[in-house]
Amino acid sequence: MTISILLGILLIGIGLCVHVFKMYWLISGYNMLTEKRKKYIDIDKITRAIGIFLYSLGLFTMVLAFYNSFLILILYVLYTILGGIYLTIFYEKNDKFKREIKDTKINLRETP
Secondary structure, three states: HHHHHHHHHHHHHHHHHHHHOOOOOHOOOOHOOHHHOOEEEEEEHHHHHHHHHHHHHHHHHHHHHHHHOOOHHHHHHHHHHHHHHHHHHHHHOOHHHHHHHHHHHHHHHHOO
């Protein structure tokens, strides 16, 4: 029970660090991008989505400490998996650098 509460507080704390305090180095791979690539990424949208996901995951973890049932555990695992998939798709949709490269390739092929 104590571990679940501490883990929930940790997840909420990491969510605050990413979303509110703008600690972008906590986002995997973001600090490895070049400056050219970083300017195409809307980091505010991404940090907001990651922050909200971590807040809700932290709260869900703390609820799991008090209502220790199999159904809540299944919901927790499903939420974690589906949330991770959603964040991956959200990041890919907001990567304007890849879209610009695709548009450039299409335009190069269409010109005679």
